[in-house]
Amino acid sequence: MGKVILEVNHLSTKYITRFGEGVYAVNDVSFKVEEGRSLGIAGESGCGKSTLALSLMGYYFAPLHYIKGDIIIDGSNISNRHPDDVRKNVLGNEIAYIPQAAMNALNPTQRIIRFIEDVIRAHNPKATKGDIYDLARERFEILNLPADTLQKHAVELSGGMKQRTVIAVSTILSPKILIADEPSSALDVTSQKMVIKMIHDLMELGYIKSMIFITHELPLLYNVTDDIMVMYAGQIVERGSADQMIFDPLHPYSKGLMGSIIVPEDGTRDVKLTAIPGTPPNLKKPPDGCRFAPRCKYVKPQCKTASVPFEELCDGRGSRCIIPETELREAYRNEQ
């Protein structure tokens, strides 16, 4: 067991709408990420994946509000600190974030080196231009980005290049943890692979210690991360290693998600895709009891009333379902 880099305990955050209603997008989330490991977060659109990513940075701005919980990065709690403090001392050198629309994150009027200067100066105002250039050039070369990219404007780069540049810029201070929120969803498969390769290199070379990778594309997650966590309606419903989660999901929702995997491999055509009927619940008023109950095939009467705790199982797995493991497996086997 490695050193724990990120520990999240009972984190809850909400959005407050114009009308003053709360949307509870992240609800009592707890997990740990160890050094050298990567965690994937999967789930449908609107399940709170991206909100969780934003909440983890400890930097809240309206309409996102913090309710409770701790975020502990390498021993220090960042959840209750002043936003300016978080911005200055945490973002960038402790935790870095790659947004979903990283393609649009670069100001078209500035050269790439300016973004790097900005990031470094924000944390170390005394850094000289020479130092910054040296660091940037060295880092870009290691990551297989041509060094002349530094002098270019964002419009001169292709989509894949832009994305890789954004990753290089946001990790220039060697943060302990990188949060990548669908970094490759707008790219085609070849650029996607290059981006993933780069993130992988960053980890191998030790520039980032651990990573959280968010996507709804499960085959990609399987290739990238060590562990996978499935979110549904703001809660974690299951957690396990990538192999366990893809080939042996336990929670009925994860089971449904894994049924929607399409890969160009022999045998895929013979398996029928399974779609989960219904829509996710409204997070303004989450249902009592299990949130997945209205859509669940294996639902029992008590599912709708009793609140369901997240239970730790063997092998570091955990699941949020009141139906016992053996009974679920029995049901899955009968279906085949």
Next chain:
Amino acid sequence: MSNEKKELCLSGTGVTKVFGFGERKTVAVDHVDFSFYSGELISIVGESGSGKTTLVKMLLGLISVTEGDIFFMGQKRDIRSHRKKKEYWKGIQAIFQDPFSSYNIFKKIDAVLLDCIHMRGGRGLSKEKKIEMMTEACRFVNLKYEEMTNKYPFELSGGQMQRLMIARIFLLKPKILLADEPTSMIDACSRATILDMLMELRKETGMMIIFITHDIGLAYYVSDSVYIMERGKIVEFGSANEVILNPKAEYTKRLLTDVPKIHEPWEFSKRKRPMTQEERFSSPQPINIEV
């Protein structure tokens, strides 16, 4: 699909599209030949910039063809006048990638669906009959007509909009459906629903579907035959099993290695355990918990 006698539905010879001219011209589609038979499900796969969408636009008649001919039902396509174009569109319809920009935001959903009924020559039908048809179309895609009526398209979610698009196709019953990345903007779970509906619709009406996608896995899953496009040229085509499992062209091979797979992980991935066929389909053994 019936294998006995295949009817040529849509074909083209030397179809080319050139944007710009002189030094700055871009050949988006370069002398492409194809023949699609009715009832088939075809996928056209390629990366961004390979000319897939340009080809679709030419097939739909939205942009002109620089060179070459397109044949529809054995005859040379004639869409020179607006009336003829409308007639052509009765036979060929499309679902686009972005459902949010596929609708006229000033028109209500009823108007969208009524338009389809009118296009099929249902202008003279009674109001009750029209509502019945619309209800049926909505039911087919798991939407409730009562909830849809008197609403604007932007009040729906992306998945609902895309399903409404399929409801339109259900009413129109075209011979050919061009689906240009219909599932790329929605998540994996709704994707299964949309695909199911398209397959159901195909079974019911026997229409031909042309799937345009960059997702080679999706192409393999749904289609009978696959065309691979690279820089405006078709580099490989054949039945899905042939192309995906035994690729010949370099480009196809590269595409296939770049797609994340679950049984042959990427060479740099930490997963090193390719699974055998038996392991994949056998049910996992329950783990005994000793207390």
